[in-house]
Each structure stands twice: as C-alpha cells, then as structure tokens.
Amino acid sequence: MARILLVEDDDSVRDFVSRALQRDGHSVWTAMDGAEGLDLLRDEAADAELLLTDIQMPIMDGIALALNAARERPELPIMLMTGYAHQRERAHGLDTLIRDVVQKPFTLAEICRRVRSALGESADEGAVRAAG
Numbered sequence: 001m002a003r004i005l006l007v008e009d010d011d012s013v014r015d016f017v018s019r020a021l022q023r024d025g026h027s028v029w030t031a032m033d034g035a036e037g038l039d040l041l042r043d044e045a046a047d048a049e050l051l052l053t054d055i056q057m058p059i060m061d062g063i064a065l066a067l068n069a070a071r072e073r074p075e076l077p078i079m080l081m082t083g084y085a086h087q088r089e090r091a092h093g094l095d096t097l098i099r100d101v102v103q104k105p106f107t108l109a110e111i112c113r114r115v116r117s118a119l120g121e122s123a124d125e126g127a128v129r130a131a132g
Contacts, residue, residue: 002121003050004029007031029045029048038068049119050077066097077119081106
C-alpha cells in the first residue's frame with residue numbers, strides 16, 4: 001500500500017481517481033491545484049510515495065508542481081495526467097522527473113495499473129491488495 005498525493009482541479013475526476021486508488025489499497029491525499037498540492041507535500045503528505053497530478057490547473061499547473069516537488073523531494077516518483085495533447089508535449093523535456101503521463105480519459109483499471117507500474121509494483125500485488 002502506497003501513500004499518494006493526487007492533485008486534480010476537476011472534482012469528479014479527483015473523486016473518481018481517489019476512490020479507485022483507495023480501493024486498490026492506497027492511502028490518498030487530495031488537492032485542487034498545484035499550490036495546495038505543494039503545501040500538502042510540505043506538510044500533511046510529506047511522506048507521500050507518489051505524486052499524481054493533472055497538468056492543466058489554475059494557480060500552479062502540474063508542470064510547475066512537478067518541478068517544485070522534484071527540487072524538494074528528488075526521490076519522489078511523479079506521474080502526470082492530461083486530456084490535452086499539447087499539454088502532454090510539455091512533459092517531454094521532463095523525462096528524468098516524470099515516470100508516466102496518463103492520457104485522459106482513462107479507466108479505473110488503467111489508472112490503477114499505471115500507478116502500480118510507477119511505484120514498481122507488479123499487477124499481482126495490486127490484485128492481492130484489491131482482493132484483501
């Protein structure tokens with residue numbers, strides 16, 4: 001079970017992904033934008049094992065959040081989500097920081113599988129957690 005910080009400005013997507021990850025056995029903190037996410041990462045979610053963030057958000061976008069998080073927690077795996085092809089292109093220069101970029105829309109099974117992969121877990125480990 002991993003501790004995940006999920007940053008997403010769309011309420012329905014944030015709730016959908018949070019519930020899916022919790023059902024997969026993870027603990028999840030949520031934030032509505034990059035600034036709130038960075039504050040959580042510095043405080044309540046300081047022991048997070050994965051940062052999963054949308055790219056396009058108000059106040060501080062996911063790219064700025066990823067850059068700040070990488071400076072403060074270089075060992076923290078980071079995943080990005082986006083529904084826009086041009087936003088995905090912005091992540092290409094960050095290959096050393098970003099584990100994966102997930103294209104929206106995605107299924108519950110896909111996001112859980114991709115998170116397990118970013119955490120270095122096998123599909124079997126996730127299935128065991130979900131069944132337990």
